[in-house]
Amino acid sequence: MTLYSIIPAFGDALSTVIAFVIALSIIVAIHEYGHYIVGRWSGIEADVFSIGFGPVLFSRIDSRGTRWQIAALPLGGYVKFRGDADAASSKDVQALQTTDPVELRKTMHGAPVGARMATVVAGPVFNFILSILIFFGVFMMQGVPSDPLTVGRLLPNPAPQGLQLGDEILGIEGASLPSFTDGVAFYGFLTDLPDKASLTYEVRRAGMEIQVQGPHPYPAHITQLAPQSAAYAIDMKVGDVITAVDGMAVFSFNQLKRHVENSNGKVLKLDVWRGGEQLQFSLTPRRVDEPGPDNTFATQWRIGIVGGEVFEPATQAPGIWQAFSASVKRTLRIIEGSLSGMYHMITGAISSCNLSGPIGIAQVSGAMASQGGQSFIIFIAVLSTAIGMLNLFPIPPLDGGQLLFFSYEAITGRPANESLVRFLMMAGLASILALMVFGVSNDLLCP
Numbered sequence: 001m002t003l004y005s006i007i008p009a010f011g012d013a014l015s016t017v018i019a020f021v022i023a024l025s026i027i028v029a030i031h032e033y034g035h036y037i038v039g040r041w042s043g044i045e046a047d048v049f050s051i052g053f054g055p056v057l058f059s060r061i062d063s064r065g066t067r068w069q070i071a072a073l074p075l076g077g078y079v080k081f082r083g084d085a086d087a088a089s090s091k092d093v094q095a096l097q098t099t100d101p102v103e104l105r106k107t108m109h110g111a112p113v114g115a116r117m118a119t120v121v122a123g124p125v126f127n128f129i130l131s132i133l134i135f136f137g138v139f140m141m142q143g144v145p146s147d148p149l150t151v152g153r154l155l156p157n158p159a160p161q162g163l164q165l166g167d168e169i170l171g172i173e174g175a176s177l178p179s180f181t182d183g184v185a186f187y188g189f190l191t192d193l194p195d196k197a198s199l200t201y202e203v204r205r206a207g208m209e210i211q212v213q214g215p216h217p218y219p220a221h222i223t224q225l226a227p228q229s230a231a232y233a234i235d236m237k238v239g240d241v242i243t244a245v246d247g248m249a250v251f252s253f254n255q256l257k258r259h260v261e262n263s264n265g266k267v268l269k270l271d272v273w274r275g276g277e278q279l280q281f282s283l284t285p286r287r288v289d290e291p292g293p294d295n296t297f298a299t300q301w302r303i304g305i306v307g308g309e310v311f312e313p314a315t316q317a318p319g320i321w322q323a324f325s326a327s328v329k330r331t332l333r334i335i336e337g338s339l340s341g342m343y344h345m346i347t348g349a350i351s352s353c354n355l356s357g358p359i360g361i362a363q364v365s366g367a368m369a370s371q372g373g374q375s376f377i378i379f380i381a382v383l384s385t386a387i388g389m390l391n392l393f394p395i396p397p398l399d400g401g402q403l404l405f406f407s408y409e410a411i412t413g414r415p416a417n418e419s420l421v422r423f424l425m426m427a428g429l430a431s432i433l434a435l436m437v438f439g440v441s442n443d444l445l446c447p
Contacts, residue, residue, distance in 0.1 A: 242273075
């Protein structure tokens with residue numbers, strides 16, 4: 001049994017909520033544990049470690065005096081350090097009046113400013129570490145395609161298939177195949193291939209170089225569905241192969257893409273092959289703001305599917321450094337893309353409907369879980385990165401706001417004015433609540 005196989009396929013409303021709670025609870029637990037463990041390493045004692053808010057469902061006190069608890073509302077969590085009056089880390093004036101310097105040093109507010117800064121920043125950092133570790137695990141389990149590209153598993157397809165397991169692909173239609181590791185050249189090669197029902201492959205089979213006929217290597221085969229997309233809404237499935245659009249035969253994913261992009265939003269009739277059965281669907285492409293390579297955004301018509309090769313390549317285990325560096329780069333791309341998207345929403349370059357609230361995030365959680373354990377785990381990594389990044393924004397009471405106050409103290413040698421801190425905390429909380437309301441309105445009103 002694999003890790004992915006123990007995660008059930010979710011689909012209904014209850015399962016969507018369960019998927020959201022599971023994803024959020026994992027991310028929150030890692031985030032708060034970052035605060036807790038670095039605070040402990042820094043000599044700051046914790047009174048409470050809580051997953052969730054409200055009535056306590058379960059709790060225990062460890063040997064260090066920290067109460068570990070699970071509360072009824074699983075929409076976040078907190079660590080209440082010694083000297084904190086509440087979960088927002090306000091000062092407990094009475095507790096801080098102790099004259100014992102040893103006890104004062106164990107409080108959040110009596111610790112050196114460097115220890116406090118390290119404790120606060122640890123939450124987002126642990127979120128990034130979680131994302132990197134998840135991506136690292138996925139890369140190590142999936143492996144990297146063998147070079148030369150070799151057929152590892154043939155995927156169901158309605159077109160005649162002349163390829164066999166173990167075939168090494170040398171070229172297609174008389175042109176040599178670029179290395180799979182050169183993504184730009186490889187997918188450029190696939191795009192330039194003719195859109196035909198059958199193509200000529202040059203392969204090495206059992207030590208001999210021969211020619212065989214096979215379908216387009218990049219057919220309109222669904223490998224993933226985007227949540228809240230047109231295709232997802234009409235219950236298309238991973239594994240479906242789109243064979244025609246409005247009665248015109250489709251042999252490649254790029255051919256399908258051109259039909260969708262040129263639709264101008266009109267209804268498309270799709271012929272779909274699903275496990276030997278021919279089905280028909282009608283859907284309306286939706287406008288989507290997509291990031292480009294230069295961090296600008298372009299609006300395109302999309303139906304929300306991801307394509308893939310006609311076969312799964314044989315793989316080999318990547319090097320540890322190769323997998324780790326790829327994991328770090330993927331996490332950084334998520335941060336970069338998120339910041340770019342927010343900037344373009346603020347400037348009005350793209351629609352504010354790109355901002356989702358908790359309802360939208362919950363729907364995405366359920367949709368990704370319904371597509372299998374790996375999709376759900378990768379979604380957790382993406383969401384963990386986003387939450388870590390958002391928490392670094394310099395807005396009280398987020399971690400970034402706390403860092404702002406502590407940075408002021410480190411530079412000036414004195415803490416920020418208490419009255420000003422309280423005012424900024426209230427203003428920041430009001431801003432966060434307003435943003436949540438805006439997100440929820442997008443979830444309910446945006447198409």
